[in-house]
Amino acid sequence: MHGLYKWSSKWWPGVIPLVILWGIAAWSSTATVEGDLAARSNAALKDTVLDKRRISVDGRDVTFAASAFSEDGRLSAVASVETVPGVRLVNDETRLIAEAKPFVWSAERDVLRVTLGGSSPLPASKSKLTEAAKAALGGVEVVDQMGLARGAPQRFDSVAVLLIDQIGKLKEGKITLTDNKVNLSGMARELGGREAIAAALKNLPDGYSVAANDIKAPPYVFQAYKDPVAVTLTLTGYVPDNTVHAALVASAGRKFFSEKVVDNLKASIGAPSGFANAVVPALGALSRLSTGTLVVSDREVKLSGDAFYEAAANQIRAGLGKDFPQGWQYKAEISVKPAAAPVDPTVCQQLFADILAKARIRFESGKADIVADSAGLLDRLIETAMRCPSTTIEIAGHTDSDGDEAANQTLSEKRAQAVVDYMVRAGLPANRFMPVGYGSTQPLGANDTEDGKAQNRRIDFVVK
Amino acid sequence: MTALATFFWGWLLGAFLLGFCMGWIAVVHRARGVSKLQMRLLSLLAIALVAASAAHVVPGRFGYWLDLFLVMFALYLVGCAIGSWLRDWVVTRSQPVR
Numbered sequence: 001m002h003g004l005y006k007w008s009s010k011w012w013p014g015v016i017p018l019v020i021l022w023g024i025a026a027w028s029s030t031a032t033v034e035g036d037l038a039a040r041s042n043a044a045l046k047d048t049v050l051d052k053r054r055i056s057v058d059g060r061d062v063t064f065a066a067s068a069f070s071e072d073g074r075l076s077a078v079a080s081v082e083t084v085p086g087v088r089l090v091n092d093e094t095r096l097i098a099e100a101k102p103f104v105w106s107a108e109r110d111v112l113r114v115t116l117g118g119s120s121p122l123p124a125s126k127s128k129l130t131e132a133a134k135a136a137l138g139g140v141e142v143v144d145q146m147g148l149a150r151g152a153p154q155r156f157d158s159v160a161v162l163l164i165d166q167i168g169k170l171k172e173g174k175i176t177l178t179d180n181k182v183n184l185s186g187m188a189r190e191l192g193g194r195e196a197i198a199a200a201l202k203n204l205p206d207g208y209s210v211a212a213n214d215i216k217a218p219p220y221v222f223q224a225y226k227d228p229v230a231v232t233l234t235l236t237g238y239v240p241d242n243t244v245h246a247a248l249v250a251s252a253g254r255k256f257f258s259e260k261v262v263d264n265l266k267a268s269i270g271a272p273s274g275f276a277n278a279v280v281p282a283l284g285a286l287s288r289l290s291t292g293t294l295v296v297s298d299r300e301v302k303l304s305g306d307a308f309y310e311a312a313a314n315q316i317r318a319g320l321g322k323d324f325p326q327g328w329q330y331k332a333e334i335s336v337k338p339a340a341a342p343v344d345p346t347v348c349q350q351l352f353a354d355i356l357a358k359a360r361i362r363f364e365s366g367k368a369d370i371v372a373d374s375a376g377l378l379d380r381l382i383e384t385a386m387r388c389p390s391t392t393i394e395i396a397g398h399t400d401s402d403g404d405e406a407a408n409q410t411l412s413e414k415r416a417q418a419v420v421d422y423m424v425r426a427g428l429p430a431n432r433f434m435p436v437g438y439g440s441t442q443p444l445g446a447n448d449t450e451d452g453k454a455q456n457r458r459i460d461f462v463v464k
Numbered sequence: 465m466t467a468l469a470t471f472f473w474g475w476l477l478g479a480f481l482l483g484f485c486m487g488w489i490a491v492v493h494r495a496r497g498v499s500k501l502q503m504r505l506l507s508l509l510a511i512a513l514v515a516a517s518a519a520h521v522v523p524g525r526f527g528y529w530l531d532l533f534l535v536m537f538a539l540y541l542v543g544c545a546i547g548s549w550l551r552d553w554v555v556t557r558s559q560p561v562r
Contacts, residue, residue: 006497011541021475058523059529
């Protein structure tokens, strides 16, 4: 042992090369050590959820800055870095992210995009919500403006996903979750959207409630356009159900005798009450126009177009009759079609024949009351009569052979007279018309078939 | 420390071999040794450095360099001790018995 002490006094010369060796080792290894420790520290934190993680290594000292989402998470993250082999000490610059009170999250939709805002509890839920929004909105741009904060209510993620599904049903609007209260405002994308959202909100977990639901439904729109060039009646928009749909189309077929009905209607809930009772007379008014548009929006009926003559325009402006339901508004912008050029009697007769070939004036069964569906047809006949002002016209009533001949004779006369009265009310001079009843004496078809009988029940216009 | 040893065993081996050689030479070296006082001062310095290293008072890269030096120095001393003892053993054995 004494020898060792004696020898050790002579060990010092070796310290000089040792210091040189140390210098080289320090110069060449520092960067490698630092890089290695940074990589190991990052690997140790791989499964730890942190925000704004920053690791810098100086020698063997690790400076670790991050925002943690809970105190436990923060401590365990620091501990993980401390246990990385080779780390001498950890400068702990971690902190907890701020707590949001109240915890507010929102999703806002405008024409172009959906903006997710407010706070989210974890980066994972942030990306989950963004993905959910992209999936729910298919193709709409999703802007993530969510910050991170502590203090989210229980089951925040599932509630936010449910609300994101609802934002997909909005055209524009905003859904805000404040702690566990939901506020909704905006306009539903489709009819029934408002009801669908209200139904979905019933699935909110316990503890959550809807503070305000100000979602508005889009207007319930029904449109009809009478196109005189294409000779079509185009129906678009919504009807409450298939029964009303069929009834409307059938009614349109009776009123629009020469137009082809193009049916683009869709069934949807949300119709205002009295829808069918308002639309049917409105279609009747439209059928009396030469060209026109009918727009029914919620409880407002707007009719615009050209009537065939002044008296018709006045009648149409005056209203839609006693069947038009209470609480509905009717607005008519009716002008009168420029009078067509006068024609000679032969052409006039041809025009009457053309019109009456397409449809017949219809009466209540067994009576001389003209049904409302024939108003459009009568307007066309009146317009034609106005084009040949110098002629006298025989209005000839015919019946089929059913029933008593004398009764048929009387009925045909009354019906002819009813048509003449209608003409006179339209402003034509009474002396131009001669009502004549022929009973069943001049059949067009055989009276032994229904088709034949229908052909025989008619009013003819004969230019004299 | 274990981590340092695995990182840089080459340098540490170098320090040990250097010590071994120095220890080997020291037994028969005729150079002047350090005095007792100097030896004590150097020991104090070494203890101070070890204390500084253990207490982690030297920050960052300097701290790392200090640790590295102390480890290399410790291995140097071990190398010296083994070298000297082995040389002494060889020298003693090869001398004829008086």
